[in-house]
Amino acid sequence: MSSPRDHRVLVPVDVLEGQTVPSTVVDAFASIPIVLLGYREIPDQTAPEQAREQYGDRVRAELEELRTVFEDAGCDVTSRLAFTHDRLKTFERVTVEESCDAVLLLNPAPVLETVLVAIRSDVNVDHIARLLRTVLDGTDLEVTLFHVASDEDGRNAGRELLETARTALIDEGVDGGRIESTVVVDGSPTTAILETAADHDLLVVGESRPSIRRYVFRDRAERLAKRTVDPVLVIRGEYLEAPGDGMDGDTDE
Template sequence: MPIEVLEGESIPEGVPALLAAAHVLVLGYHEVPEQTATEQASEQYEGRATERLNEFAKMFEDAGATVETRLVFTHERQQTINRVILETDSRAVLVPGSVSAVEDVLVAVGGTVSLDRIAEVVGGLFGGGSARITLYHATGGEESNRSVSELLDALEDQLLEAGVGSHQIQTLVEQRDRPLAAIESAAEDYDVVVMGETDPSVATFVFGMPHDQVASQFLGPVLVVQRPPPEPDSDKTQR
């Protein structure tokens, strides 16, 4: 979970409880101007930033999570977050939002993230609990009913293996021209949204990444399941 430690950002209500069953990396960052050396910023602010970061970590520890922290001073916020995700092979990144209780979880199925990663995240957080989990897919009509059914059935099988009860799972398929808008609309009836990361496109440079668009409309927590790190180039590793 990335958080700006020196700009008044806080942990929204319900987030520690949401991640109580997780191993949480709290990435405290402070973005400094290009003309300021990160070493200089670290010397000036590290003490205060570390104190604040430890306060955040304790909130997750008190909820029952396993917690580690990392503090960085950076010129490029998103670049640093992406680097840490790859270094730690993080399964998901949280776009925080407040939630009072987690009773209904929307899992938007699609994109380029493998089903086993989604099942690992959803099963790890909600398996064995009472939360209702809806596997949601919005199709523009180019997919056959059979392919959609096979996709959702495959994820359901993996969720069952990950410890999610069959009574927790339901599926919902909607025929919509704009899948992203469909997710935003469907999310209104849920407490948490889980979705996979997507590849950047021309549209993302204009409107932002899909998960950011959903989070800006939904306001609750959005868990963005990450793709695994790229395999090392075998030719390079042999040299």
């Protein structure tokens, strides 16, 4: 069984826009090391160095306050500060540099009791189970494993996939009584996930392609984060990209 220290989650926060981390999220993620990324997306014509000189002290102060909130909850937290022309590119770079397993896209979370885990047929369920078990440690969160089949022929395969995921979670030490499974048939997976997520407090999705920016943030997970009221936890694949691959144009400290 993996240890919580085997995992890290990146939490990007646009502090100058007044974005904060809900206390329910802080409590739920207190058992897993956090990389807190305070960032500010700036216009193309503004140099990152200029923005850092103008806003750096304010951003550092806001970031330090957020860091203290996590530390007070007993969380192992590292902080980073970035001014960037492309926030998604920066998320990708920092995730790789800090060896994070997941990225938490923030939304308000007044209550955090139930988790919807949307699982596609091409994800590594064992990897998702290991990180999800770490997140569940020390919480009473209930889990619903969810799969969207494109047609009726795919329903049984979906059930088998979720049973595999359920077994993986139980093998990681999660009480089977906390886990439910649901398979639906829908031609629009995003719509089906959003409708079901409305009855849950945290949405978990997995990605499998070798680019966080190309798939996770410019595809379904980014759209889900914009259209749901829930925080969205995006679990990466087990690969690690080279830190220099296509990542430039920002500065941090």
